Amino acid sequence: MVGLKSLLNPPFLRKYSTVIALTISAGIGGFGFWHSRLISTNNFLQKTQAKTSLEKTIAQNLGWVYTVAITPDGQTLASGGYGGVIKIWNFNNNKLLHTINAHADAIESIAISPDGQILASGSWDNRIKLWDLTNGTLIRTLEAHTDDVKAIAISADGNTLASGSYDGMIKLWNLKTGSIEGSLQHSAPITSLAFSPNGEILASGSQNGQIKTWQLYTGKQLHSLAAHQNTVWAIAFSPDGKFLASGSQDRTVKLWQVDTGQLQSILQGHSEAVLSVAFSSDNKTLASGSYDRDIHLWEIDTEEVLETLTGHSKAVWSIKFNPDGKTLVSGSADGTIKLWSVSGLSSKELENATQPSVVKKEAEIAAVISEITDLAQLEKLNQNLYDKIDQSWQQTPTWYEDLVFRARVNEDGAIINLEPINQSAQDYARQTLLPKLLSNANPETITRKQSFALFQVVMTPTGVLEVSPWHGWL
Numbered sequence: 001m002v003g004l005k006s007l008l009n010p011p012f013l014r015k016y017s018t019v020i021a022l023t024i025s026a027g028i029g030g031f032g033f034w035h036s037r038l039i040s041t042n043n044f045l046q047k048t049q050a051k052t053s054l055e056k057t058i059a060q061n062l063g064w065v066y067t068v069a070i071t072p073d074g075q076t077l078a079s080g081g082y083g084g085v086i087k088i089w090n091f092n093n094n095k096l097l098h099t100i101n102a103h104a105d106a107i108e109s110i111a112i113s114p115d116g117q118i119l120a121s122g123s124w125d126n127r128i129k130l131w132d133l134t135n136g137t138l139i140r141t142l143e144a145h146t147d148d149v150k151a152i153a154i155s156a157d158g159n160t161l162a163s164g165s166y167d168g169m170i171k172l173w174n175l176k177t178g179s180i181e182g183s184l185q186h187s188a189p190i191t192s193l194a195f196s197p198n199g200e201i202l203a204s205g206s207q208n209g210q211i212k213t214w215q216l217y218t219g220k221q222l223h224s225l226a227a228h229q230n231t232v233w234a235i236a237f238s239p240d241g242k243f244l245a246s247g248s249q250d251r252t253v254k255l256w257q258v259d260t261g262q263l264q265s266i267l268q269g270h271s272e273a274v275l276s277v278a279f280s281s282d283n284k285t286l287a288s289g290s291y292d293r294d295i296h297l298w299e300i301d302t303e304e305v306l307e308t309l310t311g312h313s314k315a316v317w318s319i320k321f322n323p324d325g326k327t328l329v330s331g332s333a334d335g336t337i338k339l340w341s342v343s344g345l346s347s348k349e350l351e352n353a354t355q356p357s358v359v360k361k362e363a364e365i366a367a368v369i370s371e372i373t374d375l376a377q378l379e380k381l382n383q384n385l386y387d388k389i390d391q392s393w394q395q396t397p398t399w400y401e402d403l404v405f406r407a408r409v410n411e412d413g414a415i416i417n418l419e420p421i422n423q424s425a426q427d428y429a430r431q432t433l434l435p436k437l438l439s440n441a442n443p444e445t446i447t448r449k450q451s452f453a454l455f456q457v458v459m460t461p462t463g464v465l466e467v468s469p470w471h472g473w474l
Contacts, residue, residue, distance in 0.1 A: 055311045056339045058094040059087065063423065065331030066108045067318045071116040074323045076133065079331055080107030080121055082423070088119075088136060091322070098136035102129055109151045109193075113175065114158045120175075122149035128163050130178070140178045144171050151192050156199035160216065164190030164204055172216075182219055186212065192235045194244070196258065203244055205232025211246055213261070223261035227254060234277045243300075245286055247274030253288045253298070265303050269296050271371070276318050280342070281325040289316030295330060297342070309340055314419070333421075372411065372453040378469055381453050384413045386467040388437060389457060399428045403459040406470075407438075411451045432459060 064082035070091065071077075077089045084103035089096055103123035110121045112133065119131045128142040128149055147166035154161050154175065161173040170184040170193070184204070192205035201222065202214045209228035214221055230249035237244055243264060244256040253267040253274055272291035279286055285306065286298045295309040295316055314333035321328055321342075328340040372378060403425040408417035418438045420426035429435060454470030 055309070056341075057311075057336050058089065058339055059096075059337040060335055062087065062335045062337070064106075064333045065317060065335065065337055066106065067110045068320050068329050068331040068337060069110045069112045069119070070320050070322055070329060071112050071133070072114055072323060073116055076112075076116065077329060077337075078110055078112065078119055078133070079318075079337055080110045081331070082106045084123060084125075086110065086119070086121060086131070086136075088133065100131065100136050102131070103127065105148075109149070111152050111154045111161070113154050114156060118154075118175065120152050120154060120161055122152040122163055124148040126165070128152060128161070128173070130161075130175070142173055142178055144180060145169065147189070150190055151204075153193040153195050153202070155195045155216065156197060160199075162193050162195065162202055164193045166190070166207075168206075170202070170204055170214075184214055184219060186210075191231055191233055192246075194235045194237055196237045197239055197241045201237075201258065203235050203237065205235045205246060207231045209248065209250070211235065211244070211256070213244075213258070225256065225261055227256070228252065231273075233273060233275045236277045236279055238279045238283050238300075239281055240283050242283075243279075245277045245279065245288075247277040247288055247290075249273040251290075253277060253286070253296075255286075255300075267296075267298055267303060269298075269305055269308075270294065272315075275315060278319045278321050278328075280321050281323055285342070287319050287321065287328055289319045289330060291315040293332075295319060295328070295340070297328075311338055311340075312336065372451050377411075378453055381409060381411075381413055382455060382467055382469060385409060385415075385455055385457065386465065388413070388415075389434070389467070390465055397459065397461050397463055398431065399424055399459075400461050402461070403428055403432065405429070405434065405457060407434075407455065407457065409453050409455060411453070 062081055065079050066082065067080045069078050075091050077091045079087050084105055084107055086100040086102045086107065087096060088098040102121050103125050105124035107121050107123050110119060112119050117133055118139065119133045120128060122128050126145045126147060126149060130139040131137065132139055145163065145165040145167050149163055149165050151164040152161060159175055161175045163171045163173065166189040168186050168189055170186060170190060171180055172182040174181050186204060186206050187210060188206040188208035190204055191207055194203045200216055202216050204212050209230050209232060211225040211227040211232055212221055213223045227246055228248035228250050232246050232248050234247040235244060242258055244258050246254050251270050251273060255264040257264050270288065270290040270292050274288050274290050276289035277286060284300055286300055288296045293312045293314060293316060297306045299306050312330065312332040312334050316330050316332050318331040319328060326342060328342050330338050330340065401424040404421040405425050406419040406421050407415055409415055415438050418434055420429050456468050456470045458466040
């Protein structure tokens with residue numbers, strides 16, 4: 001399960017008699033103020049504008065939704081997720097057309113052919129499967145990878161399927177015959193893939209933060225970029241082919257010039273890993289989805305946040321614009337798929353719509369809410385959290401997988417928010433007494449002016465307790 005792998009070595013890792021994975025962050029109720037440390041004053045003011053996007057939930061209780069895709073005509077929507085199931089909807093009336101029990105493990109990437117006839121799915125079972133999108137039947141199974149298939153993409157001419165795996169290999173497949181036409185070696189596990197609009201360039205992102213671009217028909221490497229400090233979870237080409245956007249575990253979105261490989265800009269606004277990026281069809285807007293639950297809409301020309309869409313209760317793993325540019329689709333770990341009516345307002349129009357009193361109030365809050373990064377204070381809070389959980393835990397574990405939680409602790413050590421991160425944690429949370437620790441937090445200590453710290457706590461079936469700062473975990 002890549003969603004729970006450690007990507008950095010946390011500075012304070014405690015292993016004791018019980019396993020619990022818990023992340024904690026202190027501050028005011030809710031997670032909206034986690035952004036204040038990373039967002040510039042200008043971007044923060046943009047975020048506080050009155051929302052112009054309407055939200056509609058078309059599906060729920062799907063488990064973790066890792067990936068969504070839309071047909072080129074904008075008529076059909078598909079999704080894949082942790083349970084290995086593919087769902088297909090009519091985009092216009094949101095009617096469910098097909099449910100496919102597609103894979104034996106999670107589906108982290110799907111792609112639809114340019115003619116809208118074939119859906120490809122890549123899974124942690126190391127396989128790629130091709131499906132007839134009109135009736136949901138299996139066309140063929142492609143097998144060559146020796147580890148999780150993390151990313152797939154289909155070229156603009158519909159002839160080539162690219163697949164990237166944790167085995168560090170990119171395979172190029174003939175979409176019509178299913179035969180392998182080439183292989184590309186990466187320096188680390190592949191985590192993202194994208195074809196340029198003209199189909200001539202393939203871009204790949206990896207776990208070590210590197211991005212490579214390849215000339216498709218010759219296999220020649222064009223650029224190798226030391227792009228990010230950590231995993232590149234998502235990449236996307238702009239429709240005009242001039243820019244490549246990348247989203248990373250390091251919390252940044254970066255724009256790259258495709259022809260030169262030069263860095264164009266760094267967009268900072270998310271407080272957690274950036275898991276998904278997508279361009280609007282008019283090249284004017286870039287959307288980014290994050291582990292912090294938010295979706296930012298960026299104006300490409302000004303590099304400013306036009307709007308922040310808040311509605312998901314867990315990580316936003318996948319986002320896609322409908323080809324008409326009017327709707328954004330998002331899939332989340334909260335088990336929902338949401339449709340957002342995108343207004344298309346410019347940053348200047350949003351600025352004119354700002355309510356000064358609201359901006360002043362939120363800016364004042366942003367000035368006093370911050371994330372604790374001092375190592376000594378983190379270690380103290382880390383030990384305090386471990387002691388609190390360890391003293392409360394008395395039962396013998398009855399689960400079979402690690403339980404992973406996300407929690408939030410203020411500067412006084414009070415647990416003020418707790419969230420199961422995986423399905424096992426959700427199923428067994430009440431057996432851990434963690435909810436009781438949360439309910440015992442003194443409301444008087446939870447104020448708007450207190451800082452917060454993020455931690456991870458893990459409970460394993462073997463009875464080990466791990467508590468560590470959350471930074472670097474996904």
